[in-house]
Amino acid sequence: MSLWSFANPAKFMKVTAPLVPALSGLSLLLLVIGLVWGFFFTPDDYRQGSTVKIFYLHVPAAMMAINAWGAMLLGSLIWLIRRHHVSALVAKAAAPVGVTMTLIALLTGAIWGQPMWGTWWAWDPRLTSFLILFLFYLGYMALWTAIDDPDTAADLTSILCLVGSVFAVLSRYAVNFWNQGLHQGASLSLDKEKNVADIFFYPVLVTMAGFVLLFLALVLVRTRTEIRLRRLHALQLRERMA
């Protein structure tokens, strides 16, 4: 089966119908396991005390904030190149989920930053690029709602998504580009020396998997809703013209 067969809305609806409950259930299970493990069964950090427990929400949310934009970029590129409507709708559906993840990352970061850095906010490279990414999410969603013609909206939001991708990349690598600011470098690394201790690493890995599956489940639910709304709009137009 070709990947492009999913460009057919009827096929997409048929294939994704059983995936939604499966992804939702699995994501809930992984989130419960990861968060209970991290919150109740891991020790405090010797420097950060119990605030290290914020790590289990902050890191997965920040990861998904960037990856959601990546998913939108992929959907936008497919729309611009191949004009498949479902891909534009996937990008549209991912934005509210991505903005929620970005908001969680900003909120938990501010709450964590206050006791550790002595401030809720600093114009640090990573924090600032994340704030700009958040504003891009809002602009992207506003643009979708501001334009009546769906194809024009898909075109313009896709271009905005391409531009915003610069900040999605900056959000991830800003700490490496500018070796300054309060935010530390990446907490997770394939290099064992640089990675967090295993006792914190395994529960966050489970939570990250839960966030990924939750994102996929929500994007599928929202894309299916968008497809239904398109069909509803077409039927309502036919009713009016009859």
Next chain:
Amino acid sequence: MPDLGKYAFEVTAAYAGSFALLGAIVFASWSRSRKARRDLAAAEGRRRNG
């Protein structure tokens, strides 16, 4: 409940805020999906019945 020490407020606030936001996006997605499904079923019913 683990002893969160002097950072109990920060840790609790971070978890409460995150759960509230996750709950909000899940509820919004679910309720919008339900409404779209209901409205579409009604429109297709009208179409079938002429």
